[in-house]
Amino acid sequence: MELYVSEYSRYVMALLMVLYTYECFAVFRYGEEKRRGGIYTRQKLLMFAFHFSCFLVICFEKGDIVYLFFYAFQQIILFAAATLFAMLYPKINRLVVNNMCMLLSIGFIILTRLDMNKAIKQFIIVTGSLVIALVIPFFVHKFKFLKNLKWVYALVGCGALSIVMILGQTTYGSKLSYSIAGVTFQPSEFVKIIFVFFMASALYEASGFFEVFTTTVVAAAHVIVQVMAKDLGSALIFFMVFVLMVFVATRNYFYLFAGIAGGSGAAYIAYRVFRHVQVRVQAWLDPWSLIDSAGGYQITQSLFAISSGGWLGLGLCKGTPEAIPVVETDFIFSAIAEEMGIVCSICLIMICVSTFIMFMQIAAGLNDKFYQLTAFGIGVTYIFQVFLTIGGGTKFIPLTGVTLPLVSYGGSSVLTTLIMFSVIEGLHMIKQEEGAKARVVKRKRQETNYDETN
Amino acid sequence: MMKRINPTAKKQKKNREILLVTWIFSLLFLSMAGYIAYYSVTHQQELINNSYNGRQKMLLAQNRRGKIYSADGEVLAHTIVDDEGEEKREYPYGNLFSHAVGYASNGRLGVEAQANYYLINSNAPLSEKASLDIRNEKYPGDDVYTTLDVKMQQVAGSALGVYDGAVLVTEPKTGKILAMVSRPDFDPGQIGEIWEELINDDESSVLLNRVTQGLYPPGSTFKIITALEYIRENPDTYQNYHYQCSGAITRGEDRIQCYHGSVHGSVDFTRSFAKSCNTSFANIGLSLDRKSFADTLDSLLFGQKLPVSFHYGISRVDVSEDILDGDMMQISIGQGTTSVTPLQLNMITCAIANEGTLMQPYLVDYVQNSAGGKVKEFLPVSHGRLMSQEEAGILKGLMTDVVEEGTASRLKGLSYTAAGKTGSAEYGTVKGDSHAWFTGFAPAQDPQVCVTIIIEGAGAGGDYAVPIAKRLFDAYFDAQ
Numbered sequence: 018m019e020l021y022v023s024e025y026s027r028y029v030m031a032l033l034m035v036l037y038t039y040e041c042f043a044v045f046r047y048g049e050e051k052r053r054g055g056i057y058t059r060q061k062l063l064m065f066a067f068h069f070s071c072f073l074v075i076c077f078e079k080g081d082i083v084y085l086f087f088y089a090f091q092q093i094i095l096f097a098a099a100t101l102f103a104m105l106y107p108k109i110n111r112l113v114v115n116n117m118c119m120l121l122s123i124g125f126i127i128l129t130r131l132d133m134n135k136a137i138k139q140f141i142i143v144t145g146s147l148v149i150a151l152v153i154p155f156f157v158h159k160f161k162f163l164k165n166l167k168w169v170y171a172l173v174g175c176g177a178l179s180i181v182m183i184l185g186q187t188t189y190g191s192k193l194s195y196s197i198a199g200v201t202f203q204p205s206e207f208v209k210i211i212f213v214f215f216m217a218s219a220l221y222e223a224s225g226f227f228e229v230f231t232t233t234v235v236a237a238a239h240v241i242v243q244v245m246a247k248d249l250g251s252a253l254i255f256f257m258v259f260v261l262m263v264f265v266a267t268r269n270y271f272y273l274f275a276g277i278a279g280g281s282g283a284a285y286i287a288y289r290v291f292r293h294v295q296v297r298v299q300a301w302l303d304p305w306s307l308i309d310s311a312g313g314y315q316i317t318q319s320l321f322a323i324s325s326g327g328w329l330g331l332g333l334c335k336g337t338p339e340a341i342p343v344v345e346t347d348f349i350f351s352a353i354a355e356e357m358g359i360v361c362s363i364c365l366i367m368i369c370v371s372t373f374i375m376f377m378q379i380a381a382g383l384n385d386k387f388y389q390l391t392a393f394g395i396g397v398t399y400i401f402q403v404f405l406t407i408g409g410g411t412k413f414i415p416l417t418g419v420t421l422p423l424v425s426y427g428g429s430s431v432l433t434t435l436i437m438f439s440v441i442e443g444l445h446m447i448k449q450e451e452g453a454k455a456r457v458v459k460r461k462r463q464e465t466n467y468d469e470t471n
Numbered sequence: 472m473m474k475r476i477n478p479t480a481k482k483q484k485k486n487r488e489i490l491l492v493t494w495i496f497s498l499l500f501l502s503m504a505g506y507i508a509y510y511s512v513t514h515q516q517e518l519i520n521n522s523y524n525g526r527q528k529m530l531l532a533q534n535r536r537g538k539i540y541s542a543d544g545e546v547l548a549h550t551i552v553d554d555e556g557e558e559k560r561e562y563p564y565g566n567l568f569s570h571a572v573g574y575a576s577n578g579r580l581g582v583e584a585q586a587n588y589y590l591i592n593s594n595a596p597l598s599e600k601a602s603l604d605i606r607n608e609k610y611p612g613d614d615v616y617t618t619l620d621v622k623m624q625q626v627a628g629s630a631l632g633v634y635d636g637a638v639l640v641t642e643p644k645t646g647k648i649l650a651m652v653s654r655p656d657f658d659p660g661q662i663g664e665i666w667e668e669l670i671n672d673d674e675s676s677v678l679l680n681r682v683t684q685g686l687y688p689p690g691s692t693f694k695i696i697t698a699l700e701y702i703r704e705n706p707d708t709y710q711n712y713h714y715q716c717s718g719a720i721t722r723g724e725d726r727i728q729c730y731h732g733s734v735h736g737s738v739d740f741t742r743s744f745a746k747s748c749n750t751s752f753a754n755i756g757l758s759l760d761r762k763s764f765a766d767t768l769d770s771l772l773f774g775q776k777l778p779v780s781f782h783y784g785i786s787r788v789d790v791s792e793d794i795l796d797g798d799m800m801q802i803s804i805g806q807g808t809t810s811v812t813p814l815q816l817n818m819i820t821c822a823i824a825n826e827g828t829l830m831q832p833y834l835v836d837y838v839q840n841s842a843g844g845k846v847k848e849f850l851p852v853s854h855g856r857l858m859s860q861e862e863a864g865i866l867k868g869l870m871t872d873v874v875e876e877g878t879a880s881r882l883k884g885l886s887y888t889a890a891g892k893t894g895s896a897e898y899g900t901v902k903g904d905s906h907a908w909f910t911g912f913a914p915a916q917d918p919q920v921c922v923t924i925i926i927e928g929a930g931a932g933g934d935y936a937v938p939i940a941k942r943l944f945d946a947y948f949d950a951q
Binding site for chain 1: 525600
């Protein structure tokens with residue numbers, strides 16, 4: 018019985034995942050949220066079926082009914098979150114909400130399978146974060162002064178990062194987080210959001226040379242501090258967000274190419290100067306000859322995991338993803354690929370991409386430049402982090418050690434991402450209102466035209 | 472009209488940069504997804520065999536290693552469970568398949584290494600797995616059927632007798648390996664007990680598969696390649712070649728002699744080849760364009776990766792534009808620094824037999840689950856042309872003359888017509904010590920089987936290697 022469950026569930030899981038992912042892109046066929054209602058309902062059913070079947074397998078494999086109770090709690094919280102978002106904010110984008118819940122449930126599934134204690138901890142953090150996230154759209158929507166806080170963002174961002182660096186140095190420069198009352202914070206995660214707000218507020222009014230110059234100075238400070246703290250992933254994210262936001266704000270291709278050129282030069286210098294950068298690059302170029310070193314070992318174990326799953330995976334609890342160091346954070350994608358298979362993991366990538374495209378569509382639809390830049394910056398922050406973690410774990414690019422948003426274990430990461438998603442929801446509401454106003458104006462204009470012709 | 476189009480056009484223009492960034496990231500992710508799928512599927516087997524990959528142990532704890540069979544269905548390796556529940560790998564033919572089938576503990580060798588992925592995975596039907604679960608037994612791993620033929624392997628093994636050396640028997644039209652014998656050999660069933668002794672013995676290199684990894688001076692068998700290059704450079708006039716052999720040729724301080732002091736007198740191209748005249752071939756070698764020769768060697772896969780899925784040595788010939796005449800003379804007759812594996816020579820011979828096209832040599836025919844369903848089948852794969860059909864035809868003619876009126880006359884006048892080339896490769900510092908070589912095929916008009924033989928330190932190829940070829944051909948055609 019158990020064997021049949023684990024064998025056939027692999028097909029069921031892959032099918033549900035493919036159908037869900039299909040709906041993610043089917044959404045873009047319709048221009049208006051109203052007409053997407055059927056898709057969103059189907060997505061919710063598929064999500065529910067996927068989540069349930071995965072936990073059924075885990076329950077069978079582990080032979081303990083407690084997993085089904087844990088599942089019930091997760092289902093209640095996710096359902097409550099989706100419902101509350103929709104009730105409180107009728108004008109939100111429901112693809113973003115659905116994908117948020119889907120990614121969270123994938124995270125719960127794989128974390129439960131890897132480490133029950135961490136999964137419970139993550140569940141509590143997610144619950145708390147969702148409560149915080151629920152109020153964010155309201156603030157974004159109402160607080161018009163957010164665009165005036167340019168220097169506050171810059172100071173808070175640099176300050177938080179500097180504190181980490183100073184504290185980090187006292188602990189041999191390898192620590193990226195500090196604990197307050199037993200809760201561990203990783204400030205660079207939150208600073209990502211603040212940084213996007215800084216860039217948007219600095220560039221929305223004017224984007225001449227002076228504005229670009231000041232943002233460059235502040236961005237450089239962020240990046241350098243992160244490189245010194247050995248957090249290369251965050252440094253790259255800050256840099257990418259900076260270059261692309263300047264490009265979109267100025268609409269000047271010179272800044273895009275100058276940014277890429279400058280970034281390449283800086284990367285080369287960092288490679289020559291910093292030993293920890295060299296180690297990452299070497300482990301990427303040839304992990305097999307460095308298999309006995311920490312860097313090479315991580316990436317080769319990750320490749321073993323990805324390659325052993327095949328199209329449909331070994332089945333939940335059937336593989337050995339725990340052989341990969343820090344699998345719950347930096348290599349969660351490899352664990353998913355091993356046990357759920359290539360089909361599911363590529364669907365996971367595509368869910369992230371559809372989320373990103375929706376972010377970009379929201380950004381493109383906003384008329385207010387501050388909001389547009391904010392939505393765009395958050396989208397880039399999100400997708401580039403996904404790219405770094407999946408690409409790094411699969412030897413597509415050098416490993417930088419960042420988390421997969423909403424899926425990986427880690428409180429700071431999941432809270433930050435939930436806030437980012439909520440900010441986008443707030444911006445989507447603003448966009449809907451802008452659209453409604455525009456329609457009213459248009460209608461009035463048409464009426465007057467009609468009158469005139471009459 | 473203008474009023475209605477303008478706002479959208481303006482909006483699109485306004486958002487061109489956002490659209491561009493969206494496209495770039497979407498394409499980036501598509502290529503990454505493609506890369507992940509491609510990488511994981513193409514590297515699945517290679518990565519599971521890595522000793523750092525713990526998943527192997529997991530599979531072995533779950534599945535019982537599958538059996539290895541010969542082409543005719545004889546068990547070559549299987550796992551039995553003794554009274555105490557201990558698993559043991561048994562090899563019913565003892566030493567006979569030591570390198571071909573190999574071993575699976577203390578590292579892996581042979582088919583045991585090459586097909587490890589299939590042997591440790593189980594595609595047994597679910598119903599069977601379920602009933603094994605209830606009895607708390609392991610699943611049967613998939614069985615591997617090789618191309619090896621027990622009879623041909625036995626003939627090859629006994630023909631080598633007490634000598635060290637290597638024998639490879641293949642089908643030129645398919646690339647199937649029928650027999651692969653390397654001596655000295657060992658009993659893979661005893662590998663645990665004899666391991667220390669084998670590892671500590673530096674001299675005899677028992678574990679080395681001489682067929683695929685043994686690097687030998689090719690001796691006169693290399694004249695096949697020298698002849699091919701001469702034909703390529705002189706396609707219309709090679710038959711006009713003429714040379715007066717006085718038993719030796721001298722260039723500066725370098726002197727090449729014919730084997731055992733023979734003097735061949737007046738020889739043309741065909742006779743130089745049939746009689747294996749060293750001085751004539753050294754003379755031919757001096758006339759060759761070295762750049763073109765290096766290209767020909769590349770096209771024959773010297774110094775390159777071979778299209779096989781087992782371990783092999785890289786055969787090397789050091790030809791470049793600036794080598795000395797003395798070295799060129801040595802190379803032309805297969806001496807000097809040149810080193811060749813029996814596998815490489817067999818592949819070239821097969822290409823000649825198969826009208827210039829090389830079929831990739833292979834050992835694993837198909838993989839089957841415990842219920843007899845095919846899990847994977849390996850079909851013959853062409854590697855492409857090593858030479859033109861005309862060139863292959865000319866070489867085949869030369870090699871037939873070697874049998875009819877040359878150094879392989881022990882193969883003359885049989886029920887089939889054989890073709891081939893002998894070699895007596897001198898090695899070491901003592902003059903006269905030589906490895907006996909033969910590489911060839913039969914029947915010449917429609918080649919079915921190709922053999923390559925080397926006997927270490929035996930003497931002349933015509934005297935020692937050719938009789939083994941005869942026994943192999945006889946055995947092959949008797950069975951038909």
